[in-house]
Amino acid sequence: MYPYILYFSVLFYAFALVWGLGFAPADYVQGNSFRIIYLHVPASFLSQSLYIVMAIAAGIFLIWKVKLAAYMIKSIAPVGALVTFIALISGSIWGIPTWGTWWQWDARITSTLILFIMYLGLISLHSSFTNFEKADKFISVLVLIGFVNIPIIKKSVDWWSTLHQPASITLTNKPSIDPTMLYPLIFSMIGFSGIIVSLIILSSKVHIFKRESHKSWVKRNV
């Protein structure tokens, strides 16, 4: 199943990138450096939505004691850290030609950095326990606390005056971006999400095999 998702989404993303990098017109203000958007926006979108998925999984694990949900958290966390890292690095490289600085203590950048640190904290919390059942519970508690905290962090850093442009695409408003740039952006979001989802499938496979290695169904499926 997962190789097909991977191949398909790699092709899809490559198509979106060729479109976005080669054929979309250059931005009026930012010139060609805006083309990083085809990486930056999908990554920062996913960095938050993966945390939301983790929070839902944590809730499922704590309420209904579904073990698979805990494996989900454990396997999403490193991928989420990678995606957040991508969002940070692409944003800061984008900032060099656009703002003239690679780092700014601005609301969204700072909250993304905090998100990155929280992902790393989750990983190190889980890996410091040898008793995995306990570690599952702790990590889901921490994910839920962080889930309460992330909107608060975002709101509170919004109090600072911000340099970052507001989100170009929201669900409720009309997008503030030209269609010739928007369509490749949507395509690249789908393609990038597909790649990340297949990475998550791969990592959850690893974790399920690791944790259930003594079960007979695993042995049959290897």
Add this chain to the structure above:
Amino acid sequence: MKLIFVEFFKLKMKLRAWLGPILIFLLIIISFPLTVELSSEALNDVFYSILWIASLLTIMVSVESIFLEDYEDGYLEYFYVANNSLFSLIFTKILIYWILIGIPISCLGTFFSINMSDDISSLNIALPSLLISTYIFINLFALGNSLSLNKGSALGALITIPLLFPILILLGKIVLNANFGFEISNLLLLMLGVLLLIIVFIPFIISFIIKTHLE
């Protein structure tokens, strides 16, 4: 009531755990001016942030073993078996830490802030915000250290400090508003509300975590 006394004396007996953090706070406060050329203008601008960071670091150091000793000598387990709930114990522990460490730190910090800005007005900025924020810090660090119980305090600090950023931003906002001469009582009330929420919920979460540790 008995619980309060027991915890009080436990912490006071460990002189290192009680007096140490306060001295550390003093040392941090003293060491900052040494690094900014002792020119008072530069220091005045950043003095409040030094205060917040110093109190955060002090709480971080002091709370790192809040549950460790009781966990290792089996007192937590005993208490849980005897009372079937850990809420009162955790609540009292945090309260005692605040009374013995948080309040002295707040008073010291206020004293220094009066010294720095030469009018008395900083009294009603520094004292209430330090009192409230140290209580919040102790709660959240207790949470982080209960998660990383007997796994080292660095892990606890790593997972707690990101949770503290909103409070730090709020503190910064209070100073900013006070510098511009705006009203700060609404921000203080907001922080008090956060504190009330935290006082109620954090001991529940911590007791859940500690029960998981005891299993």
Add this chain to the structure above:
Amino acid sequence: MFNFAFDNLNSFFYMDGHGIYVWSVFFIVIISTSLMFIFYKNELRKIRKKIIDE
């Protein structure tokens, strides 16, 4: 909508001086993502081998 935005391939790679930023970002991302894939592939192979050996 489907006009090539650059005159030739050289200017496509140069991007008015912004090419270095754009391409370095993509380079870093491709490297790190594929490293992650390779890492998990390796793990999976190790676990498979362990389970089969048992």
